[in-house]
Every structure is written in structure tokens, then in C-alpha cells.
Amino acid sequence: MSYFAACGRGFEPVLAEELRALGARDLEERRGGVAFAGDKSLGYASCLWLRSAIRVQEQIFRRPCQGPDALYDAVRDVDWSRFLDLRRTLAVDASVRDSEVTHSGYAALTVKDAIVDQFRHRTGDRPSVDTESPDVPLKLVLKRDEALLYRDLAGESLHKRGWRPIQVKSPLNEATAASILLLSGWDRRSPLADPMCGSGTFPIEAALLAADRAPGLRRSFAFERWPDFDPALWSSARADAQRRARTRLGFAVEGADRHPGAVNLAKKGAEAAGVGNLVKFDLADAKDWIPSTTPAVVFTNPPYGERLGEGEDLVDSWKALGNFLHRCPGAAAFVLSGNAELTKYLGLRASRKWVVMNGQIECRVLKYEMFKRD
Numbered sequence: 230m231s232y233f234a235a236c237g238r239g240f241e242p243v244l245a246e247e248l249r250a251l252g253a254r255d256l257e258e259r260r261g262g263v264a265f266a267g268d269k270s271l272g273y274a275s276c277l278w279l280r281s282a283i284r285v286q287e288q289i290f291r292r293p294c295q296g297p298d299a300l301y302d303a304v305r306d307v308d309w310s311r312f313l314d315l316r317r318t319l320a321v322d323a324s325v326r327d328s329e330v331t332h333s334g335y336a337a338l339t340v341k342d343a344i345v346d347q348f349r350h351r352t353g354d355r356p357s358v359d360t361e362s363p364d365v366p367l368k369l370v371l372k373r374d375e376a377l378l379y380r381d382l383a384g385e386s387l388h389k390r391g392w393r394p395i396q397v398k399s400p401l402n403e404a405t406a407a408s409i410l411l412l413s414g415w416d417r418r419s420p421l422a423d424p425m426c427g428s429g430t431f432p433i434e435a436a437l438l439a440a441d442r443a444p445g446l447r448r449s450f451a452f453e454r455w456p457d458f459d460p461a462l463w464s465s466a467r468a469d470a471q472r473r474a475r476t477r478l479g480f481a482v483e484g485a486d487r488h489p490g491a492v493n494l495a496k497k498g499a500e501a502a503g504v505g506n507l508v509k510f511d512l513a514d515a516k517d518w519i520p521s522t523t524p525a526v527v528f529t530n531p532p533y534g535e536r537l538g539e540g541e542d543l544v545d546s547w548k549a550l551g552n553f554l555h556r557c558p559g560a561a562a563f564v565l566s567g568n569a570e571l572t573k574y575l576g577l578r579a580s581r582k583w584v585v586m587n588g589q590i591e592c593r594v595l596k597y598e599m600f601k602r603d
């Protein structure tokens with residue numbers, strides 16, 4: 230089967246590496262994701278194990294389609310009884326670029342009509358649309374009059390691991406945090422700290438990664454409601470993941486934040502993720518925080534203005550981070566920054582940079598190597 234996994238821009242090589250490790254074939258990095266080939270069990274494993282992906286889609290067809298009639302006919306040519314029945318719901322999402330059909334809503338409607346008409350023709354009845362939580366979420370990509378139609382295996386975005394207790398004001402997306410951890414080359418056995426951990430995404434995702442816990446074990450997926458769902462295959466993949474999960478780490482994973490509410494959320498999140506015993510959170514200002522172990526790696530995303538408070542307060546935060554890092558001799562620090570001006574207040578020179586998207590904001594992941602004192 231042909232698949233496409235989507236990720237945040239800038240993280241495509243990380244996703245490709247994750248897919249390689251799962252045994253995916255014919256990998257092709259594209260903008261915002263990776264196309265690959267494999268069997269049904271790889272599709273399930275992708276949802277269960279991929280940390281950097283936000284979606285995994287199975288290709289239904291790829292065909293030239295110039296205009297709405299050609300699109301309608303292409304969709305009607307598919308035998309939809311393989312993918313849907315009258316008890317199951319569907320939804321179609323479309324994106325359109327440089328094509329005769331210019332409106333994505335119209336393209337999605339055309340696909341939906343072709344499917345529904347096939348059912349009506351064959352059975353006299355039609356499946357319903359459910360835009361909130363469809364059993365079969367479909368995605369159409371129409372680009373230069375070539376149509377790619379996919380079914381989305383996950384449904385809800387894969388960054389939703391099922392551990393975040395409530396949606397917080399400016400959290401770091403779980404998939405973005407995991408992607409940065411993977412991008413950094415962290416060895417998964419050296420002490421890690423985040424001095425501005427907010428809701429704790431870096432420490433929690435780091436603990437899940439180091440403990441070899443599958444990020445998808447605590448949620449359900451759309452494919453579990455598909456007519457061709459293989460429950461035996463799925464339960465064996467889950468059982469294998471449960472067996473692999475380690476219950477201890479031989480090193481510290483820690484976080485701190487100056488806001489009591491954030492620390493509270495981080496602790497709740499860690500409990501919900503099942504790593505409450507593997508991570509430690511303190512209430513502290515970064516300029517004073519002393520983790521229990523000097524960290525070998527620091528991952529953090531200080532406030533940079535687009536989302537939290539502005540101005541002086543931000544400058545103080547970056548100075549406090551600089552202060553913290555100077556107290557971590559020998560550490561490598563990976564800082565996600567969306568504001569080059571503020572970054573200067575760290576008073577450090579980056580040894581490496583990656584351009585990545587954090588939601589809609591273009592950011593840099595900056596690596597700093599803190600010198601060891603003799």
C-alpha cells in the first residue's frame with residue numbers, strides 16, 4: 230500500500246528516519262511529510278509509534294483529473310464498498326492548488342457526491358457525513374490537475390496522545406516537541422532538563438521516548454472503525470508495544486517553571502502519560518533553578534512574544550535562561566525560538582540551527598554547546 234505521513238515543516242528528515250526504523254519502503258521526502266510503502270501492519274504501527282507525524286494516510290488513488298467531472302468520475306470508479314458501508318460515516322477534506330477546480334470546498338463536495346451517489350445507485354440509501362468524528366476521514370489533494378485521494382488512518386491528529394489533561398494557552402505541540410528531541414540526536418540515556426517547561430511537553434515526550442513507550446497506546450484511531458479493520462493484527466501490535474515499554478529510566482528527566490499552574494499541569498500530564506514516576510517538576514525561576522542532576526541536554530521553548538506576554542518580561546525570561554545555561558557546563562542546549570531579537574539576550578552563539586514550523590510560526594531550533602569548566 231502507498232502511504233503518506235504528514236509532519237511539521239522542517240521535520241521531514243526526522244519522520245523519514247522514524248519510518249525507516251519501522252521498516253517502511255520506498256521513502257520519499259516531500260514538503261510537510263514523507264510518502265512510503267508498506268503493508269497494513271505498517272499502517273497500524275505508524276499510528277502507534279510515529280512521534281513526529283501528525284497524520285498517516287493511505288492512498289486510495291492517484292489520477293490526473295482535469296475539472297469537476299473528471300474528479301467525480303475518478304471517485305465513482307472506486308468500489309466504495311471496500312471502504313465504507315451505510316452504518317459508517319465519512320467526511321472529505323480537500324486542498325486544491327493550480328487546478329481547474331479552484332475551490333477546495335467544491336472539490337470536497339464533488340468527492341462526497343460521487344461516493345454517496347454510488348451507494349444510492351447500488352443500495353437506494355447513502356452513508357452520512359460527520360465532520361466532527363468521521364469513521365472514514367478522506368483527504369483529497371488536487372495539485373496541477375492531479376488528484377490524490379487518501380483515507381486518514383488516525384482521525385484526530387497524531388499529536389494528540391491522550392495525555393494532555395486540558396488544552397493550555399500556549400503549549401508546545403507534542404509532535405513538535407518529540408521531533409525536536411529526535412532531531413537533536415539526544416542519546417535517550419543522558420539527564421535532560423527544561424527550565425521553562427510550561428505544561429511539560431519536552432520532559433514528558435522525552436520520558437516516553439527514552440522508555441520506549443508507544444505514543445499511540447493511550448488513544449483510539451479511525452481505522453479501528455473501518456470495514457477492513459484487522460483486530461488481531463492491531464491487538465498484537467499493541468501487545469508488542471506494551472511489552473516493550475520500560476518502567477524505569479536510569480537518569481533524570483526534569484522540568485521547572487515559575488508558574489504554579491504550569492507545574493501543576495505538567496505533573497498531571499506526566500501522570501496521565503504514565504510517566505509520573507520518570508519525570509520530576511519543580512516550581513522555580515530559571516535563573517535560580519538547580520535541577521537534581523546537572524543536565525547533559527537542555528530542551529526548552531522560552532516565551533517569544535507571539536503567544537505569551539510581550540516586552541520587558543520576555544527579555545528577563547531569556548536572560549534567566551542564559552543564566553541557567555551558564556550553570557550547565559558541558560551540556561548541549563536546544564532552544565526553540567521564534568524571535569531572533571530575544572535570542573540575543575541569551576548571550577550565547579549557536580553552533581547549529583534548524584528552521585522549523587511551530588504551528589503557523591517559522592522558528593529556529595538553536596543548538597548551544599556549553600563549555601566544561603576545568
Ligand SMILES: C[S@@+](CC[C@H](N)C(=O)[O-])C[C@H]1O[C@@H](n2cnc3c(N)ncnc32)[C@H](O)[C@@H]1O
Nearest residue numbers: 400401425426427428430487514515532546549
Ligand atoms: C512558551 S511557554 C513553554 C511551553 C512548554 N514547552 C509547554 O510544553 O507547554 C514558556 C514558559 O516559560 C515560562 N517562563 C518564562 N520565564 C520564566 C523564568 N524566568 N523561569 C521559569 N519559567 C519561565 C512561562 O511560565 C511559560 O510556561
